[in-house]
Amino acid sequence: MEIKVQQTYRERALEQLLADAEKIAQLIKVQMDHLTMPQCPLYEEVLDTQMYGLSREIDFAVKLDLIDSEVGKEILTRLEQEMNALHELYMKK
Amino acid sequence: MEIKVQQTYRERALEQLLADAEKIAQLIKVQMDHLTMPQCPLYEEVLDTQMYGLSREIDFAVKLDLIDSEVGKEILTRLEQEMNALHELYMKK
Numbered sequence: 001m002e003i004k005v006q007q008t009y010r011e012r013a014l015e016q017l018l019a020d021a022e023k024i025a026q027l028i029k030v031q032m033d034h035l036t037m038p039q040c041p042l043y044e045e046v047l048d049t050q051m052y053g054l055s056r057e058i059d060f061a062v063k064l065d066l067i068d069s070e071v072g073k074e075i076l077t078r079l080e081q082e083m084n085a086l087h088e089l090y091m092k093k
Numbered sequence: 094m095e096i097k098v099q100q101t102y103r104e105r106a107l108e109q110l111l112a113d114a115e116k117i118a119q120l121i122k123v124q125m126d127h128l129t130m131p132q133c134p135l136y137e138e139v140l141d142t143q144m145y146g147l148s149r150e151i152d153f154a155v156k157l158d159l160i161d162s163e164v165g166k167e168i169l170t171r172l173e174q175e176m177n178a179l180h181e182l183y184m185k186k
Contacts, residue, residue, distance in 0.1 A: 013157060052145070
């Protein structure tokens with residue numbers, strides 16, 4: 001039973017972090033889909049703020065052993081790659 | 094045993110959040126102690142960023158039922174009061 005509760009907390013932590021990461025991915029996607037629209041200079045700041053918030057959640061979860069640090073890093077790395085792709089699209093315009 | 098593990102996660106979550114809040118309180122205190130030194134225009138931004146990070150950790154912990162939302166609000170409210178006190182000291186100078 002002890003392991004079961006532990007598992008539940010870990011599962012919920014991962015689900016929550018992935019949901020928060022997905023929200024950022026959606027922000028990036030929306031931005032990519034609207035590249036032809038007038039540029040919003042705040043988008044980078046908004047994304048950076050959201051990324052910082054997520055990284056703090058991940059640090060907290062890692063410190064509590066709710067997720068493995070490797071998993072946390074992977075979530076952030078994947079989002080950073082998407083942000084870089086978006087950045088390159090902007091540069092090409 | 095199930096309750097024990099749950100308790101452990103909750104205890105550790107609260108400890109971690111209080112430790113992170115204490116770090117911000119220390120930042121505020123350092124700033125108050127150095128009011129006579131040249132003003133650093135970045136201090137407010139640094140504190141705001143740290144407060145945002147802590148609020149994200151607290152939201153995450155509340156969603157996972159690791160802390161009660163009232164406790165989370167109290168942690169933030171107390172820090173905000175200290176920030177306001179610091180702000181007032183600046184205004185008086």
